[in-house]
Amino acid sequence: MHPIRFEASTTDGVHLFHYLPGDDLAVTRHWPGLWQEWPEEGTPYTEWAVNNNNMEEVAVYVGLVWQLTAGLDRYAIPTYYCDDAERFLEQKPMLVSWEYEVDAEAPTVTTRDKGFVLGTAKPLRAEPDNAGRAGLFRLSTPRDLVSALHAVIFDASSEITVFAVAPGPERLQRLVSALCGPTPPTLADVLEEEAVFVDLTIGSDFGYYDSITVASRADLRHRVDDLAADSARRISAYELRLDDLATVPDFLRAMPELAGVVLDVP
Numbered sequence: 001m002h003p004i005r006f007e008a009s010t011t012d013g014v015h016l017f018h019y020l021p022g023d024d025l026a027v028t029r030h031w032p033g034l035w036q037e038w039p040e041e042g043t044p045y046t047e048w049a050v051n052n053n054n055m056e057e058v059a060v061y062v063g064l065v066w067q068l069t070a071g072l073d074r075y076a077i078p079t080y081y082c083d084d085a086e087r088f089l090e091q092k093p094m095l096v097s098w099e100y101e102v103d104a105e106a107p108t109v110t111t112r113d114k115g116f117v118l119g120t121a122k123p124l125r126a127e128p129d130n131a132g133r134a135g136l137f138r139l140s141t142p143r144d145l146v147s148a149l150h151a152v153i154f155d156a157s158s159e160i161t162v163f164a165v166a167p168g169p170e171r172l173q174r175l176v177s178a179l180c181g182p183t184p185p186t187l188a189d190v191l192e193e194e195a196v197f198v199d200l201t202i203g204s205d206f207g208y209y210d211s212i213t214v215a216s217r218a219d220l221r222h223r224v225d226d227l228a229a230d231s232a233r234r235i236s237a238y239e240l241r242l243d244d245l246a247t248v249p250d251f252l253r254a255m256p257e258l259a260g261v262v263l264d265v266p
Helices: 044-048 057-068 082-089 142-152 169-178 221-240 248-259
Strands: 007-011 014-019 073-078 094-096 098-102 113-118 134-139 157-165 196-203 211-216
Touching (some): 014 221, 057 248, 073 082, 082 134, 098 157, 098 196, 134 142, 221 248
Antiparallel strands (some): 007 014, 014 211, 073 134, 073 157, 094 134, 157 196, 196 211
């Protein structure tokens, strides 16, 4: 396994943490069954969005995103494929004007993050006039995050931005208002004292790279480091037991321990 390390910085009162593994993805030993025949249901992909291109590291990312945002209400923008996200999540999105953009081809932190840009959703089947806006969806469980990944992951690169805010309709309305203003917001605009922002970008084609960006007004350094270290321990334990995973059900039983979350537990 490769260690998970977040690079820390501070801008305009916002604490930023970037994980950019490049070619050194965290999981280095993979289950051979990812390249074999699977049943029609209950597969690594249907349960965890894991496939033989975007492999077990995806489950690690799901766990990190969920644990980094624990205790808050989570809302996500799956970029571009809003219509598909609506189908997979079985919910109507709140349409907003602005979404966060990460350039998955850029090799460095400073060149990847583009900030908030106008929404890039493709035309919706039901409401084509909403093309160009972004869809904000509620995530209630880790399975919802996986469903959002199902909508986007087979592009050259895919991106999901999670806004975790204090529970309650008033806080949600302030988030939506910040994402619907006449000018692009900054991270400082969308974050309040309790909020956590997490952008997950996954590169699928050659030359596109994974990254996780975490932002908060609070200094989450210890929390980020602790979760990264815990993920590293889980990855090491998973790689040691790979030879014991004979079937797809065996693999699926190993995933919650690797990710640190259970799919249907909020």
